[in-house]
Amino acid sequence: MIKHKKNFKLKHYINYIGIGFVTILFSILSLTGNASISLQFLLEKIAISIILAVSLGLVVGFLGELSLGHAGFMCIGAYIGGKVSAMLEASLGCGISNLLISLIVGGIAAGICGVIIGLPALRLRGDYLAIVTLAFGEIVKTIFINTSAESFGGATGLSTPRYNREFLFIYAFIIVLIMLFIVQNLIRSKHGRAITAIRDSEIASRATGINVTRYKLLVFALSAFFAGIAGVLFSFSNYRVQCTKFDYNYSIEILVMVVLGGMGNITGGIISSSLITLLQVKLATLLSGNLAVLQNVLYALILVLIVIYNNAPRLKGFREKYSIKVLFNKIFKKKADPATVRDDEAKWDRVPTKINVDDLLSMDLVVTESVAKPDKGGEHNE
Amino acid sequence: MNNNVSLPVLETKNLGVSFGGLKACSEVDITINKKEIYGLIGPNGAGKTTIFNLITGIYAPTTGEIYLCGEKINKLSQETICHKGVARTFQNIRLFNNMTVIRNVMVGLHNRKEFKCSFIESALRFPRQFKVEKAMREKAKEILRIFGLEEERNNLACNLPYGMQRKLEIARALATEPKLLLLDEPAAGMNPNETMELVETIKKIRDMFDITILLIEHDLKFVSGLCDRVTVLNFGKVLSTGTVSEVLNDPSVIEAYIGKDDE
Numbered sequence: 001m002i003k004h005k006k007n008f009k010l011k012h013y014i015n016y017i018g019i020g021f022v023t024i025l026f027s028i029l030s031l032t033g034n035a036s037i038s039l040q041f042l043l044e045k046i047a048i049s050i051i052l053a054v055s056l057g058l059v060v061g062f063l064g065e066l067s068l069g070h071a072g073f074m075c076i077g078a079y080i081g082g083k084v085s086a087m088l089e090a091s092l093g094c095g096i097s098n099l100l101i102s103l104i105v106g107g108i109a110a111g112i113c114g115v116i117i118g119l120p121a122l123r124l125r126g127d128y129l130a131i132v133t134l135a136f137g138e139i140v141k142t143i144f145i146n147t148s149a150e151s152f153g154g155a156t157g158l159s160t161p162r163y164n165r166e167f168l169f170i171y172a173f174i175i176v177l178i179m180l181f182i183v184q185n186l187i188r189s190k191h192g193r194a195i196t197a198i199r200d201s202e203i204a205s206r207a208t209g210i211n212v213t214r215y216k217l218l219v220f221a222l223s224a225f226f227a228g229i230a231g232v233l234f235s236f237s238n239y240r241v242q243c244t245k246f247d248y249n250y251s252i253e254i255l256v257m258v259v260l261g262g263m264g265n266i267t268g269g270i271i272s273s274s275l276i277t278l279l280q281v282k283l284a285t286l287l288s289g290n291l292a293v294l295q296n297v298l299y300a301l302i303l304v305l306i307v308i309y310n311n312a313p314r315l316k317g318f319r320e321k322y323s324i325k326v327l328f329n330k331i332f333k334k335k336a337d338p339a340t341v342r343d344d345e346a347k348w349d350r351v352p353t354k355i356n357v358d359d360l361l362s363m364d365l366v367v368t369e370s371v372a373k374p375d376k377g378g379e380h381n382e
Numbered sequence: 383m384n385n386n387v388s389l390p391v392l393e394t395k396n397l398g399v400s401f402g403g404l405k406a407c408s409e410v411d412i413t414i415n416k417k418e419i420y421g422l423i424g425p426n427g428a429g430k431t432t433i434f435n436l437i438t439g440i441y442a443p444t445t446g447e448i449y450l451c452g453e454k455i456n457k458l459s460q461e462t463i464c465h466k467g468v469a470r471t472f473q474n475i476r477l478f479n480n481m482t483v484i485r486n487v488m489v490g491l492h493n494r495k496e497f498k499c500s501f502i503e504s505a506l507r508f509p510r511q512f513k514v515e516k517a518m519r520e521k522a523k524e525i526l527r528i529f530g531l532e533e534e535r536n537n538l539a540c541n542l543p544y545g546m547q548r549k550l551e552i553a554r555a556l557a558t559e560p561k562l563l564l565l566d567e568p569a570a571g572m573n574p575n576e577t578m579e580l581v582e583t584i585k586k587i588r589d590m591f592d593i594t595i596l597l598i599e600h601d602l603k604f605v606s607g608l609c610d611r612v613t614v615l616n617f618g619k620v621l622s623t624g625t626v627s628e629v630l631n632d633p634s635v636i637e638a639y640i641g642k643d644d645e
Contacts, residue, residue: 182505189504189511190492190518193481197489200478207438207472209464209493209558218501 012188015180015267019050023173030166038285040165044237046277047172048230051179053257053273054266055226060255061264062187063219064199066130068251069117070227072137073110075246077228079144079152081106082160082235089161099163099171103232110228111221113140118220122213137251144243157242160235172233179226184266186222195219196264260306389452390415391562391594392437396446398618399436406432407618408445414562419588419595421609421626423602425638429618430598431473434564437596438470439463451561465493467561471551471568473598479540483531483550486539487522490557497521522557528590529553529583545576549583556587563587565597569604577601581608602630614638 026043029035052070059067085102092098121132145155152158186192197205198212206212235241257276261268279302283295309315320326390413398408407429414420422430435441437448439460448455455463469490478486491497499514526532529549534542539550548568555563568584569577581604588595599605605612606626614621614635622632629635 181507185507185511186501186505190488190497190499190514191501191504193485193489194492196481197478200480201476203440204472204476204478205489206460207464207470207476208490208554209461209469210489211461 012184015184015270016177018267019173019177019180019270023170023177026173027170030170035166037165040169041237042278042281043169044172044233045281046274047169047176048233048237049254049257049273049277050176050270051172051226051230051233052254053261053269054179054183055223055230056254057258057261057264057266057269058183058219058223060258061262061269062192062195062199063216065122065216065220066126067133067220067223068130068248068255069133069135069137069140070223070254071246071248071250072133072140073114073224073227074231074234074250075137075140075144075241075243076113077106077110077231078235078241078246079158079231079243080109081228081232082158082241083152085161085232085236086158094161094163096171098161099236103175103229106232107225107228110231111225114221114224115217118217118224122216122220134248134251137246137248141243141246153241157240158235159240160238162239163236168233168236172237175229175233179229180266187266191215191218199264256303260303260310390449391418391451392596393449393452394433394437394446395449397433397436397443397448398445399432399441399443405618407436407615410446410615410618410620412613412620412623414594414596416594417588417592418610419584419597419608421605421612422596422598422615423600423605423612424615424621428615430615431566432618433615434470434566434598437463437564438468464558464560467559468564469555469558469560469562470564471548471555471566473566473570475544475547475551477539477547477551477554479538481539482536483539483542484519484522484526484535486550486554487525487557488518490554491518491521494559525553525557528587545572548572549580552583552587556591556593560593563593563595565595567598567600569599569601577604578607580604584608602626606630 026035026039030040052074056067056070059065081102084105085098088098088101092101117133117136121129121136124132144152147154149156187195194205194210195215197208197210198215202212231246253276257273258269260276261270261272280299283298287294287298309319392412392414394410394412397410397412399406400408410429410433412420412422412433422433424430432441436443437455439455439458439462443456450463450466450468453466455466455468458466478489481489497514497518499510504511523532523535526535529552531546531550531553534546539547542550548571552563552565552568565584569580572580584595584597585608587593597609609626611624612626612629613623614629614632616638621638622629622635624632
């Protein structure tokens with residue numbers, strides 16, 4: 001019992017431990033001057049991807065709605081946050097206070113847009129919501145392209161202040177930790193339970209008194225808020241915001257990270273977003289020049305292979321033998337969590353019936369006895 | 383609101399709904415008193431589930447009014463009607479399948495005043511969050527114990543056998559602290575033993591929680607063993623109302639169920 005509790009807790013804290021370890025390790029490397037600029041850039045990218053994947057995972061994995069406009073929210077955050085930061089640069093310089101203010105403003109701007117778009121859109125379901133959010137992303141992009149050069153830079157983009165690369169990724173990872181804290185606590189609370197209930201059955205959750213519209217809106221806004229923050233970080237990481245980056249493909253890419261990590265699985269989302277970003281950046285540096293065309297081909301090929309490995313029914317036996325989870329369990333001799341076991345076959349002997357087999361057998365004995373002694377049998381019959 | 387004991391818990395007046403040209407039900411007058419177990423019976427397609435959907439706010443009635451303890455609840459949303467004290471189960475079971483049994487019940491406890499905990503308190507992990515969560519868990523266990531589901535609490539809801547899923551749905555509905563509990567075919571798919579046990583359980587929860595129960599059922603044995611009064615519906619209209627034996631001897635009811643004697 002105690003051991004089970006311990007495992008349970010480790011499961012809850014593994015994300016913090018993992019991210020915290022990476023943060024500390026690379027902070028030390030960076031502060032002692034051992035991290036190259038390309039490594040710092042890679043880490044920033046990974047942190048941004050994690051924020052995006054976890055925040056979209058809230059909507060897709062936990063709420064069960066398909067949103068394809070995540071890059072749109074990111075775009076709003078990037079432009080508003082970048083602009084605020086550029087405006088504050090004269091008075092505050094490129095310090096942490098400027099960074100914090102611009103992050104919060106960018107996040108809130110995206111969050112407000114999340115509420116505005118969510119109010120009408122969340123009345124729609126499934127495919128329709130996906131179409132509306134897709135259109136929203138394109139609208140945002142088009143609006144920022146058509147701004148004047150003085151306001152948001154128009155087609156040439158908006159240049160943002162240059163923060164110190166040595167610190168930027170550390171801030172990004174601290175934000176990842178804060179976000180994980182908020183998201184994980186929320187999911188494990190009664191509100192998170194209500195959100196997953198909406199995913200499982202909207203009709204039943206309404207009948208149980210859960211305010212479905214309010215929760216959908218809250219999750220949508222929270223997800224947009226974090227996407228906005230990721231956008232601000234993105235603008236600082238690239239020194240420049242260009243809206244052509246926040247297109248439909250980027251939204252799909254975030255969705256791919258969520259789906260590969262597993263719906264409703266935060267740890268999976270973190271791992272898959274880190275790996276996909278790593279893959280992209282590595283492919284971009286390895287294959288340059290004439291080989292650049294191969295980047296997308298290889299990227300797509302690897303994605304297809306991962307999806308097949310994860311989902312093909314024929315590979316089930318192979319997966320059970322060699323998956324990371326099984327190896328991990330073998331090493332630590334951990335039994336599978338009964339809550340996650342979904343196999344109906346395993347439960348065949350646990351189907352309770354009102355007819356107790358032992359009683360039936362003993363009844364037979366009583367009957368033979370009563371045949372031998374008719375008087376007692378008469379009593380039994382009464 | 384409970385001061386008015388004399389007021390009926392549920393009262394429908396001239397209740398009706400039509401979808402396009404089709405009148406799903408019309409002129410339905412039902413009055414259910416406190417602590418009564420009331421049955422709604424009738425052939426398939428008679429409009430029984432439609433009435434449930436009207437009471438719980440899934441459909442808006444085209445004519446008539448619905449009163450819960452004297453309060454008009456027609457145009458309210460499903461959530462608000464649930465907060466006012468109407469809980470229901472579904473004909474085709476609708477559980478939160480990917481959640482454990484205890485979590486299903488805890489969702490039912492969500493809106494209770496004693497388990498209030500704001501969004502921010504939860505997200506930032508205030509001490510209240512832990513207190514509420516622990517109290518909810520205990521309360522949910524208590525409810526599960528009544529239905530004999532305590533042992534199953536860490537299993538996924540979809541892995542439960544059918545009879546237990548039915549019970550769990552009732553447990554979840556009860557967790558919302560209803561005044562009126564609507565059960566849509568609670569005994570469907572149960573064996574005779576389970577049905578008899580369900581009769582006892584329903585009587586027990588009526589007395590324990592002081593609630594009124596309205597149920598739909600086809601099994602007349604079940605209805606006669608349980609219900610104080612019944613209403614028979616046919617083609618969306620009330621055919622007869624009264625105690626079970628009164629209703630079953632009503633010639634119009636016999637006609638609806640068995641058919642007319644041709645002479």
